[in-house]
Amino acid sequence: xxxxxxxxxxxxxxxxxxxxxxxxxxxxxxxxxxxxxxxxxxxxxxxxxxxxxxxxxxxxxxxxxxxxxxxxxxxxxxxxxxxxxxxxxxxxxxxxxxxxxxxxxxxxxxxxxxxxxxxxxxxxxxxxxxxxxxxxxxxxxxxxxxxxxxxxxxxxxxxxxxxxxxxxxxxxxxxxxxxxxxxxxxxxxxxxxxxxxxxxxxxxxxxxxxxxxxxxxxxxxxxxxxxxxxxxxxxxxxxxxxxxxxxxxxxxxxxxxxxxxxxxxxxxxxxxxxxxxxxxxxxxxxxxxxxxxxxxxxxxxxxxxxxxxxxxxxxxxxxxxxxxxxxxxxxxxxxxxxxxxxxxxxxxxxxxxxxxxxxxxxxxxxxxxxxxxxxxxxxxxxxxxxxxxxxxxxxxxxxxxxxxxxxxxxxxxxxxxxxxxxxxxxxxxxxxxxxxxx
Amino acid sequence: xxxxxxxxxxxxxxxxxxxxxxxxxxxxxxxxxxxxxxxxxxxxxxxxxxxxxxxxxxxxxxxxxxxxxxxxxxxxxxxxxxxxxxxxxxxxxxxxxxxxxxxxxxxxxxxxxxxxxxxxxxxxxxxxxxxxxxxxxxxxxxxxxxxxxxxxxxxxxxxxxxxxxxxxxxxxxxxxxxxxxxxxxxxxxxxxxxxxxxxxxxxxxxxxxxxxxxxxxxxxxxxxxxxxxxxxxxxxxxxxxxxxxxxxxxxxxxxxxxxxxxxxxxxxxxxxxxxxxxxxxxxxxxxxxxxxxxxxxxxxxxxxxxxxxxxxx
Numbered sequence: 068x069x070x071x072x073x074x075x076x077x078x079x080x081x082x083x084x085x086x087x088x089x090x091x092x093x094x095x096x097x098x099x100x101x102x103x104x105x106x107x108x109x110x111x112x113x114x115x116x117x118x119x120x121x122x123x124x125x126x127x128x129x130x131x132x133x134x135x136x137x138x139x140x141x142x143x144x145x146x147x148x149x150x151x152x153x154x155x156x157x158x159x160x161x162x163x164x165x166x167x168x169x170x171x172x173x174x175x176x177x178x179x180x181x182x183x184x185x186x187x188x189x190x191x192x193x194x195x196x197x198x199x200x201x202x203x204x205x206x207x208x209x210x211x212x213x214x215x216x217x218x219x220x221x222x223x224x225x226x227x228x229x230x231x232x233x234x235x236x237x238x239x240x241x242x243x244x245x246x247x248x249x250x251x252x253x254x255x256x257x258x259x260x261x262x263x264x265x266x267x268x269x270x271x272x273x274x275x276x277x278x279x280x281x282x283x284x285x286x287x288x289x290x291x292x293x294x295x296x297x298x299x300x301x302x303x304x305x306x307x308x309x310x311x312x313x314x315x316x317x318x319x320x321x322x323x324x325x326x327x328x329x330x331x332x333x334x335x336x337x338x339x340x341x342x343x344x345x346x347x348x349x350x351x352x353x354x355x356x357x358x359x360x361x362x363x364x365x366x367x368x369x370x371x372x373x374x375x376x377x378x379x380x381x382x383x384x385x386x387x388x389x390x391x392x393x394x395x396x397x398x399x400x401x402x403x404x405x406x407x408x409x410x411x412x413x414x415x416x417x418x419x420x421x422x423x424x425x426x427x428x429x430x431x432x433x434x435x436x437x438x439x440x441x442x443x444x445x446x447x448x449x450x451x452x453x454x455x456x457x458x459x460x461x462x463x464x465x466x467x468x469x470x471x472x473x474x475x476x477x478x479x480x481x482x483x484x485x486x487x488x489x490x491x492x493x494x495x496x497x498x499x500x501x502x503x504x505x
Numbered sequence: 506x507x508x509x510x511x512x513x514x515x516x517x518x519x520x521x522x523x524x525x526x527x528x529x530x531x532x533x534x535x536x537x538x539x540x541x542x543x544x545x546x547x548x549x550x551x552x553x554x555x556x557x558x559x560x561x562x563x564x565x566x567x568x569x570x571x572x573x574x575x576x577x578x579x580x581x582x583x584x585x586x587x588x589x590x591x592x593x594x595x596x597x598x599x600x601x602x603x604x605x606x607x608x609x610x611x612x613x614x615x616x617x618x619x620x621x622x623x624x625x626x627x628x629x630x631x632x633x634x635x636x637x638x639x640x641x642x643x644x645x646x647x648x649x650x651x652x653x654x655x656x657x658x659x660x661x662x663x664x665x666x667x668x669x670x671x672x673x674x675x676x677x678x679x680x681x682x683x684x685x686x687x688x689x690x691x692x693x694x695x696x697x698x699x700x701x702x703x704x705x706x707x708x709x710x711x712x713x714x715x716x717x718x719x720x721x722x723x724x725x726x727x728x729x730x731x732x733x734x735x736x737x738x739x740x741x742x743x744x745x746x747x748x749x750x751x752x753x754x755x756x757x758x759x760x761x762x763x764x765x766x767x768x769x770x771x772x773x774x775x776x777x778x779x780x781x782x783x784x785x786x787x788x789x790x791x792x793x794x795x796x797x798x799x800x801x802x803x804x805x806x807x808x809x810x811x812x813x814x815x816x817x818x
């Protein structure tokens with residue numbers, strides 16, 4: 068008889084669940100579900116700074132008139148922006164569940180999120196099944212739109228191939244002599260893919276360079292004694308690393324203590340985000356990227372986007388006491404893209420809150436300006452963005468006590484991203500056909 | 506008499522659960538389907554717990570089942586849910602039968618650690634295999650049901666009814682096993698292993714059985730989970746996943762079968778809502794909940810039913 072008793076409990080639970088009805092969004096608010104790391108290793112590096120930046124921008128937009136044109140209108144086309152934040156920690160299984168909860172229980176109008184590539188692969192099929200407009204704002208893997216195509220899913224940042232192609236192009240354009248190179252990358256998809264992209268680019272630009280060694284310490288290793296010994300012994304001209312967060316800080320501190328940066332040129336695919344933590348412990352002369360014209364590279368760029376960049380930069384620095392690195396820039400470009408898409412859809416539908424279909428139609432192939440440059444949804448039939456990139460060299464400014472990027476090179480979006488209809492790996496293997504570098 | 510009671514309970518449980526497909530909103534139906542799929546894995550652990558063993562590596566079979574289904578679906582275009590479930594269960598049966606007799610020689614922490622080690626071997630291997638997605642994992646298309654390919658709510662309903670049916674069948678079979686001679690020997694092992702051996706029964710044999718049952722249930726749970734999610738990654742075999750299964754088993758206790766599924770559903774609900782209301786401290790909220798349950802119900806949810814029964818007599 069146990070079953071029936073427990074069955075009764077289950078029924079009660081069922082009813083309770085059914086009663087907890089959704090908080091439906093109003094017609095004058097636009098509700099976004101934001102998913103980003105609030106705990107775990109990626110929180111400190113990406114999730115928290117990204118959402119700090121996002122929160123700031125949402126507040127400024129809701130007040131209205133705080134941003135330079137064309138972003139000076141209130142909210143999204145006059146709609147007040149409301150946000151539900153969910154932690155991305157916990158794996159893809161949990162994220163799929165949370166995504167369904169956001170769409171079906173919280174009834175959000177759009178979802179913006181995902182740093183982890185695994186989550187970015189798991190979410191799109193569900194988004195299409197639920198016909199829920201979704202923006203992937205940060206994750207790197209090109210597989211999302213190369214292995215599948217989705218109606219309601221958009222990625223507003225370039226995929227990770229750009230990061231490593233740009234590094235190789237920087238070495239080439241600044242005439243580095245690279246007879247040999249080595250790599251130290253985290254042993255999971257991000258590290259493995261980054262190394263494959265870097266070696267692929269180097270094979271085209273420095274065909275004679277010899278690959279000395281490819282080290283893959285496990286993710287979160289923290290200790291790199293043996294790996295640094297191996298790198299010191301190999302005496303490669305360039306040491307490449309796509310490490311991030313604590314792994315990158317650990318590697319840099321341990322490597323500089325033993326003089327690796329004096330023996331080899333360090334090249335970091337996504338290294339800018341550890342500068343605020345390391346400060347002068349980050350050695351001079353390190354070549355690094357920021358996954359786009361983000362952080363210090365955006366500040367140093369000038370030009371017509373200066374006002375937009377400075378507005379957000381100053382607000383961020385005033386609020387959090389630290390300058391913004393790559394993560395907030397990527398969140399900003401996602402939210403500004405969403406704002407542009409909502410307003411475009413509202414212009415087309417007569418000013419009512421757009422449906423998921425209208426949003427998807429507006430977002431497809433969209434172009435807009437962000438602090439990180441001109442963003443174009445140019446790939447995957449208008450679903451995948453390309454953006455310009457920048458690589459620079461670190462130089463500590465002792466007088467002002469801050470890190471500067473010098474010798475910054477800006478790469479056109481079409482110079483470092485594959486053209487429409489071509490997979491990233493094929494593009495590298497064929498020697499960058501269709502690349503436009505001016 | 507016992508049998509007819511059991512059958513009646515099974516039908517009752519199925520009717521109540523199946524009613525959920527009408528009552529439940531979309532998000533809750535998905536949450537329940539996932540919870541029930543995970544509950545199947547936990548049922549396997551509860552089987553072992555009755556013999557005094559805790560497997561910290563059920564993620565091995567959960568992951569193996571999920572990857573078997575995904576790879577078969579991806580390579581051979583099989584999408585029938587019945588066939589995929591059978592195949593995964595078959596693979597897990599074989600692997601479980603290979604490791605079961607080996608692990609059945611170990612007790613306590615040694616059994617837990619060895620089972621954990623096996624699942625972490627699978628995790629490590631899958632993470633290295635970039636040709637099947639490495640740590641990013643793989644996607645699997647929505648399943649079909651004997652040629653019927655539903656979409657949207659009908660798909661979720663069909664999946665939910667399917668997992669409900671499996672849960673009731675597996676629960677009933679496990680109950681029959683628990684009450685059988687072998688099952689009672691397992692329970693006796695928990696109290697005094699030596700005495701069981703002296704009575705002429707083989708502890709090793711019964712533990713091998715429960716391990717293999719756990720493996721098959723793990724494979725089935727993994728298959729349903731991956732079909733519902735549409736994505737699998739090596740996290741399925743990671744120790745935190747296995748730990749979660751163990752937690753549900755502890756929450757449920759070894760006394761009652763339905764308690765396992767109730768525990769699984771409660772855990773999913775608590776996690777989902779704490780995530781929404783405390784985005785920065787949801788792990789803390791979850792931890793406090795788990796601690797409270799362990800302090801107040803050391804023998805698990807199942808002990809509530811047992812206590813009431815004792816009061817009645």
